[in-house]
Amino acid sequence: MNPAIGYTAIVAVALASALIGFYGLRVSRTTSDFYVASRRVRPWWNASAIGGEYLSAASFLGIAGLILLTGSAALWFPIGYTAGYLMLLLFVAAPLRRSGAYTIPDFTEARLESRWARRVTSLLVIVIGWFYIVPQLQGAALTVRITTGLPSWVGSLAVAVIVAVVVAAGGMRSITFVQAFQFWLKLTALAVPVVVLLLAIGGGDPPAQLTRADAFPAAAGPGSLDVYRTVSLMVALLLGTLGLPHVLVRFYTNPDGVAARRTTVIVLVLLSVFYLFPTAFGFLGRAFAPDIAQPGQADALVLVLPDRLIPGPVGQLLTALVIAGAFAAFLSTSSGLVVSLAGVISQDLLGGSVRGFRIAAVASSFVPLVVALATESTGLAGSVGLVFAFTASTLCPMLILGIWWRGLTARGAIAGMTTGAVLSGAAILGGASISALVPEVRPFLEQPAAWTVPLAVLVTVLVSRGDRRGLPRGTDAFLTRLHVPEPERR
Amino acid sequence: MSSGPPGGAAGDRSHRDAPARVRVTAPRAGSAAASIGAQPYPGSDAPTSDIAGVYVRSLVRSQLRLAIVSALGFVVATTCFALVVAFAPGLDEAFLGGVPLSWLLLGIGVYPLAITIGGLFVRAANRNEARYRSLTEEA
Numbered sequence: 001m002n003p004a005i006g007y008t009a010i011v012a013v014a015l016a017s018a019l020i021g022f023y024g025l026r027v028s029r030t031t032s033d034f035y036v037a038s039r040r041v042r043p044w045w046n047a048s049a050i051g052g053e054y055l056s057a058a059s060f061l062g063i064a065g066l067i068l069l070t071g072s073a074a075l076w077f078p079i080g081y082t083a084g085y086l087m088l089l090l091f092v093a094a095p096l097r098r099s100g101a102y103t104i105p106d107f108t109e110a111r112l113e114s115r116w117a118r119r120v121t122s123l124l125v126i127v128i129g130w131f132y133i134v135p136q137l138q139g140a141a142l143t144v145r146i147t148t149g150l151p152s153w154v155g156s157l158a159v160a161v162i163v164a165v166v167v168a169a170g171g172m173r174s175i176t177f178v179q180a181f182q183f184w185l186k187l188t189a190l191a192v193p194v195v196v197l198l199l200a201i202g203g204g205d206p207p208a209q210l211t212r213a214d215a216f217p218a219a220a221g222p223g224s225l226d227v228y229r230t231v232s233l234m235v236a237l238l239l240g241t242l243g244l245p246h247v248l249v250r251f252y253t254n255p256d257g258v259a260a261r262r263t264t265v266i267v268l269v270l271l272s273v274f275y276l277f278p279t280a281f282g283f284l285g286r287a288f289a290p291d292i293a294q295p296g297q298a299d300a301l302v303l304v305l306p307d308r309l310i311p312g313p314v315g316q317l318l319t320a321l322v323i324a325g326a327f328a329a330f331l332s333t334s335s336g337l338v339v340s341l342a343g344v345i346s347q348d349l350l351g352g353s354v355r356g357f358r359i360a361a362v363a364s365s366f367v368p369l370v371v372a373l374a375t376e377s378t379g380l381a382g383s384v385g386l387v388f389a390f391t392a393s394t395l396c397p398m399l400i401l402g403i404w405w406r407g408l409t410a411r412g413a414i415a416g417m418t419t420g421a422v423l424s425g426a427a428i429l430g431g432a433s434i435s436a437l438v439p440e441v442r443p444f445l446e447q448p449a450a451w452t453v454p455l456a457v458l459v460t461v462l463v464s465r466g467d468r469r470g471l472p473r474g475t476d477a478f479l480t481r482l483h484v485p486e487p488e489r490r
Numbered sequence: 491m492s493s494g495p496p497g498g499a500a501g502d503r504s505h506r507d508a509p510a511r512v513r514v515t516a517p518r519a520g521s522a523a524a525s526i527g528a529q530p531y532p533g534s535d536a537p538t539s540d541i542a543g544v545y546v547r548s549l550v551r552s553q554l555r556l557a558i559v560s561a562l563g564f565v566v567a568t569t570c571f572a573l574v575v576a577f578a579p580g581l582d583e584a585f586l587g588g589v590p591l592s593w594l595l596l597g598i599g600v601y602p603l604a605i606t607i608g609g610l611f612v613r614a615a616n617r618n619e620a621r622y623r624s625l626t627e628e629a
Contacts (some may be wrong), residue, residue, distance in 0.1 A: 079600045086604045090557040222592045223576045272601035279597045485619040
């Protein structure tokens, strides 16, 4: 592959993101502007920004790679990533917007009237954010290595630095512009190559291709579904989305609850359209690039396929476009996460000032960088899926019960979040060594959400039930605030 | 009580200062930042009588019921769809553009379902809120 294409595409996206970010800087003045863009973002902008922030390395590179690697089981990943927004729409979108809080820890403290519940939530938000940024940086490492030949760490470092600078300089309002721009860039960067590749294959002499039955064996097809793993994955993805810190913070930028719902439906549409293209890439890869179907390599499918199927300048142009889209994915998801992490860290530790936000933004970018440099990626879609499982087991029960059940207490929430964190954390971190000893439990540790989420909910409910005196005094007033529609303003 | 479509009209009208809102898409110097403390508190002008509490609780219950029914509807429909795709005879052997029909259906079939349920939910949820509004305004 021609390294010049890689350099050009990466530098162009980085510059564009930085320029749009600094353009927004001129209007980011007050603390409120910094955190939630003053809540004056239109639904379409907001939905594009949510999509731009959400579509990470896992979506852009990981899904096509996983379809190539494992077959139709991977099709459940984009379904879950999208349907997570349906659950978000049904259970949290409007109430959360009406809560009037800036961050998830703010919500927890306002709802449960407890500093400790807030601290536990903050800690979880920070852990989730860091572990979600790591795969983004690993995706950047892979992209830089494949497309420019530079060492992997250059990619991770470049993304971490750009994100830290843009977020610290501009805050979230500018990031809303950047994210909205990046959604459309990412969509174009996959859609155009898919269309051109399909035309090229259909219109001329196709390159060496596997037979249909070899490319799409029934053993990897929808008929040979692993029921437990699929169900557990869907629990993680459907419920994990509601707890993702960078997703929730974006709902505060809707003007009211009704707009929050409308925005979410638009997000559903945008994501549904987007995911058609990684899926198409995965199908093309199964037919035309079976040789890279190996762990660690398959994620590069989207990057190498255009040049392979259409050698020459057209293929190189398409490759440049895909690289730009991939970098947009790493930058947008990481910066969304860094914004929400920096919001939490600066409010809890640094007094909530604009300067504290800047310091926190730099810190939130560099901790994951260290982790990303120290570890090796085994598959982007899979590692992001595990973060969803952790989120679904910790923040999701607290949020849903907090919004819909007046019986939730601070002790119940803390007990439930701790249970979910310990169980799913142990399954994720210790899964490999435990299943080496007891092979039967492997699927339950590799996809833990189906049992960790119900247990976390159960503990939350039982402890809250036993803690009748711990009911927050303002519960009724707060629930009224969450669910009563905004007064029609004068 | 809201007359137009609940989404569009109400959302647009809820802005008191339109110029400040333009600022986002066409930024220019300005202040008027809404801080969390300055936000009107939606519950504050809700009456505190027993009847008001009953109205609120019934609103919460109907919204929760709606959300659960919608979620179950999605899960059941998706499960049925997955079973049909997995076990309907011939879908693995029928090819469209070189890809088995079963793979294609699983790859694109669930999204329209999610969007449809989402759209229906929003209409019903807005209707629940409109009903609550008209009840409290009568009272």
